[in-house]
Amino acid sequence: MLKPERQLLILREVNVHNKVLQADLSELLKVSEDTIRRDLQELAEDGKLKKVRGGAISNSFRMVGAIESEIYAYAEKTAIARKAISLFRNGMHILISGGTTNLEVARLLPSGLKVTFFTVSLPVAMQLARHSDSETLFIGGRISGDAQISTGGEVIKKLLSLSPDLCLLGANSIDPINGLTDSDWEVVEVKQAMREVSGQTAALAISEKLNTSTKMRVCQLSELQYLITERPPADPFLTPFRIPGLTLL
Numbered sequence: 001m002l003k004p005e006r007q008l009l010i011l012r013e014v015n016v017h018n019k020v021l022q023a024d025l026s027e028l029l030k031v032s033e034d035t036i037r038r039d040l041q042e043l044a045e046d047g048k049l050k051k052v053r054g055g056a057i058s059n060s061f062r063m064v065g066a067i068e069s070e071i072y073a074y075a076e077k078t079a080i081a082r083k084a085i086s087l088f089r090n091g092m093h094i095l096i097s098g099g100t101t102n103l104e105v106a107r108l109l110p111s112g113l114k115v116t117f118f119t120v121s122l123p124v125a126m127q128l129a130r131h132s133d134s135e136t137l138f139i140g141g142r143i144s145g146d147a148q149i150s151t152g153g154e155v156i157k158k159l160l161s162l163s164p165d166l167c168l169l170g171a172n173s174i175d176p177i178n179g180l181t182d183s184d185w186e187v188v189e190v191k192q193a194m195r196e197v198s199g200q201t202a203a204l205a206i207s208e209k210l211n212t213s214t215k216m217r218v219c220q221l222s223e224l225q226y227l228i229t230e231r232p233p234a235d236p237f238l239t240p241f242r243i244p245g246l247t248l249l
Contacts, residue, residue: 001029001031007042009028009029010040010043010056011048011049013025014049014056014058015072017173017214018058019052019055019058021054021055021183022054022055025055040055071104073208073230076230077104077206080229081108081204083228084168084204085108087249088166089115091115092165093115093116093162093165094116094117094118094165095117095159095166096118096167097120097124097169097191098124098149100170102124102170103124106124106128107127111131111133113134114133116134116137117134117135118137118139119137119139120139120149120155121150122143122149122150139155141154141158144187149190151189155193156189159190159193160193160196162197164197164198165198165199165200166198167194167202169191169194169195170205171204171205171209172214173213174213175210176211176243178213178217179219179220179222179224180217180218180219180224181213181214181215182216183215192219195218200225201219201223201225202225203226203228204228205228205229207229207230207231210238210241211240221241221246222245222246224246226246227246228248229249233249
C-alpha cells in the first residue's frame with residue numbers, strides 16, 4: 001500500500017472514531033507502529049488531525065461551534081441528533097457523554113424545552129449552557145486532555161448518585177458481538193457508570209462505526225434500549241442489530 005493511500009485510510013479512521021491508537025492502526029494496516037507514528041506526524045503537520053500520546057484525535061472532536069465543513073459526516077450527525085432529541089420530554093433528567101454527535105444534540109435543542117442535563121463533557125456542557133430554558137450540570141473532575149471529558153473515581157462516585165431518565169452515549173465502535181466498545185479505559189469506566197445509573201440508554205453512532213470494534217467493552221447491545229443512526233430503522237444494513245429490547249431509530 002502506497003503512503004498516500006495509507007494516510008487516507010488513517011485519516012478516515014480518525015474522523016470516523018474521533019480517536020485512534022497507533023497500535024490499532026498498525027494492526028489494521030499491517031505496518032509497523034513506527035510507520036504509523038511518522039504518518040500521524042505528517043498528517044498533524046498538515047493540520048489534518050491532532051497527534052496525541054499513543055495515537056491521534058480528529059480536529060473536530062473538541063470544537064464548540066465548529067463550522068459544518070470542520071465536522072466529519074456533519075449531515076449524518078445532524079440527523080442522528082434530531083432523532084435523539086425526539087426522545088426528550090419536558091421535566092426529564094438526561095445524562096449525556098461527549099463527542100461530536102452529542103455536540104450536535106446540544107446545538108440543536110429546541111427553545112422552550114425544559115430538561116435538566118448532566119454531562120461529563122466540557123465542550124458539551126458549554127454548548128448546553130447556551131440554552132437558557134434547560135438546566136445544565138457539569139460533572140467535574142480530572143479532565144481528559146484528549147476528549148475533555150471528566151474521568152476518575154470521584155466522577156464515577158458522582159455519577160452513581162444520579163438516576164436520570166435517559167442517557168446518550170457517543171459510540172466509538174459498536175458491533176453485534178462485542179457491543180459498544182472504546183479505546184480509552186478511563187472513558188469506558190465513566191460510560192459504564194453512566195449506563196448503569198440510567199433508566200434508558202441510547203447509543204448514537206454514524207453507520208460507519210457499526211460493525212467495528214475496539215479493545216474495551218462499555219456494554220453489550222442487550223444493555224441498550226436505543227441505537228440511533230442516520231439510516232432508516234428498516235434499512236437492511238441494520239439487520240444484525242435487531243435484537244429484542246433494542247429499538248432502532
